[in-house]
Amino acid sequence: MSREAKEEGNRLFQDKDYESAILKYQKAIKLLPKFHIDVSYLRSNIAECYIQMGITEYPKAIIECSLSLQISHKHNKALLKRARCYEALENYDLAEVDVCQVLQMEPRNVMALELYERVKKGKCRNADGSTRNVKLVYGEEIRWAQISTTNCNILKLREIISEKFPKSKAIHVKYKDQEGDLVTITTNQELNWAETGGEGDQASIKLYIVEVNPDQDPLYYQLTKTECKKHENCAVKEPTSIDDWIIQFAQIFKNYVGLNSDTYLDIHKLGMKLYSEAMEESVADEEAQSLFNTAAEKFQEMAALALFNWGNVHMSRAKKRLYITEDASKETVVLKVSAAYELARSEYLQAGDRYEESLKIKPDFYEAVLALGQQQFEQAKLSWYYAVGNNANLETWPSSEALELYNNAEGNMEKGMQMWETYEESKPSKVKLGMQKMGLDRIFKDLSEDETLEQSSNMRSQINLLWGTMLYERSIMEFKLELPVWQECLEVAVEKFELAGASETDIHLIMKNHCSNESAVEGMSFNIDEIVQAWNEMYEAKRWESGVRSFRLEPVLRRRVSKLCHDLEYV
Template identity: 25%
Template structure:
């Protein structure tokens, strides 16, 4: 209240919070439905090659789906496809990784990321993803077959890149030193399976991982460790670590430790570049757009029907009077029966009343949506005001905020044009005028401006009239039909909460008005007394009211505070 509470406060706010929570849940469902519609639009754009349109659709749908895991994973994967088609391979890896963090078993997404890794030169991670897919389909050889072929291709690419780089390193070393190039033998140990490998003494961490991938079939996510003279295991991360490890023994042993994907120590980009193979940019990309626009389908299964089942189905169709040589479309029959029933229901004498009830419910939804949309514009206006950093920004930010407030007012007025006694819209108009008054008292805009401080009184007085009107409408209308069904636990409590909110707002406006009067050297005390009375009616907490009195621009002494707080009893204390 006052400066301390804004439009909040009051013991009746608990019910309002529950109503708001329910409204938020309904909003989330609405946003999710809209997200799915936009996602379908994006899929259509993608199928027709309109990549930028598809990208915008998917990004917008991602904002609306409110973190829903299934939709978010699909949208990130689709964005990864677009990046892949646009040759933005780093972006494709990023989007596919975000999708896999949500849904690790999305097969097409992981396949897509493997291709993006390959095209970006990261053969190590590409092979890790492909081997994950091979392992996943170990019980389905037909499904596994293309991934096995891809694995062989990547291993060959990795072997070619490693061999070429090894030769280049040895030639460079020989040219610099004039001596024969140096190679060293190392041992690779994967859970007791030890391999002896000859490598260059200048080998980096990425090349070491590439060698391990070549030597051990099925190896995917892993780190490489080495034991020092004290027996401590050290996890390698770079070229420097590998070179230090090579000096530990004549034939050093490196331990291949398989880990979860999140725990993999990835090689540096500069080292990965040395394992790169120039990719075929056309291979595999052309299929991506069609795959992204289609949901993943499980492997089809074939079911056999016994003869008696077929005979029974034909007998059933014959008794229904349906041609047994045509397919049985129960869906079509069901809709025909529904249509017949609907025709009968509409002609029934009770149908008009029911249809009127339906129309009224939709009208309530429209009115609530208009007020909520106005409230959104109000929030945007507050954001502009809060963004002001110094006095020079004030006029410009107020101009932006005023435009949003006008939009909010338009929504409230539209709601009242549809239903002149809609208390929520009237209450919101009062809050809007209150906000204008606060702007006028908070910023030192020049004289003649719409929000010059002298205009604050008028805004607060207008807001009070709206609050009075909303309370009058609430008294006349009572709880809605739906609220009334809940009895005291439903309609009456909801209505009481809305009334308490209006009284708190009314009290806030009177409080601010008393400060305007005090600044103008007018008699402000009666107005402040009225404000405190409104706070009492709204059952606000005594400490909140006392805090507001302490913050008043006129220093109120302790004795006067006692007078204002006389007979002020908290609801909890009364109990």
């Protein structure tokens, strides 16, 4: 939701609707934790809106930049924006501090170098400005000060007050208007009003200084940092935030352990100390060891799943289609075909590597075993179609590599199916027990027994469908190579299709379009891919209708067929 609000704010900013953009950015900030890194960038965006609205809004832009830098101290864009505002308001000292900080991190930052030169020139121009007397009233103390009539602004005034009253912290500066009311000065324009219409004569003005909470003074942390930058040994204290859980934790110890935490100044430090001791005692307990085993299994599964998904990415990249124009020359076609084949082959190999790495981490990860089988199948199929597309002599074509890939693929399909069946048998006890130990069993309460059985049935159908497709494609290749085992391979493929739930009509159509059928269309234009795609779409509709959630392996088993093999067939 925060990201959507931010994007809407960006769109409004592009349309130059800066006020509306600010509202969207502020909404995005409210949806995030107080010190989330994105808050820093959103504050910087708000500052840019104020800058675009004109120089009268520059003080607000400075405040937003300061709030941004409280979260991300090295946010160069916020530093440069604040420096630009300081420069425009002729506060060259503060502008120089911000620009120098950027140049320390990025010595070749062109914008910062240009701004630095302008700030230097501005300081030279205002070196001999006229001054005006100011009477500063802080409690019972009254002190005189002088401010420049050419380049003084509220930030410069705050620096002067800090010099005159070193013990002052977070404050508000006020003046009495003509009606005798105390008015807080928050902008440079209000400072100008105080100079012209405030209490005092033409030669001097009277300003009142009132202590406030630091959260009420947006310039407090900024001025503290600026002052510290002038002294090498000064340590800046950042604003701290105590979460609710820390207070609750301290309260528990106070009420139940008998510890009076109110007698200590640093509740946070004491609470964390006792929390650490309690944790050390807890992890050594016997009951915790089984939880550690469960946690280790989950992290192992997470690592394996990451590599599994990485392999899926390579499998998807291998699906890149071959585009050839009608007027392309033969040489161009050959080059494009070769390049597309090498790219797809490389992606398949990398996918296989990722799946094997996944299995090294978790040897019983049946999803990776089945995915590896599909990778080997698609690589063998691609090799075969590339040979046919290039009019290779099938009698001398090295078919051993493709046959070995098919053998490995079938072996992995069988192994993966056995591992999955073993997992299904143990799932009700093993998985549920592990979830109960972690208090997560409530997550699976919404999946009924009937839905679990249907999900398992869908999984079995998808595996058999892939297995049958693999055997069907192999029978095509073996028939073309005149290997006598093609018919046995085709019969097993039909058995797998029947287990997958294919209808008699679909199986009859598949058999009719097999290249061994004399009535089939000449060449290799069988419709197995189209039929499989239709089955997948029907399955998708059924799943949405029943509301049964998909399983993790489904994107692999239901991956759309590659168009490259089809292109190679007709090249």
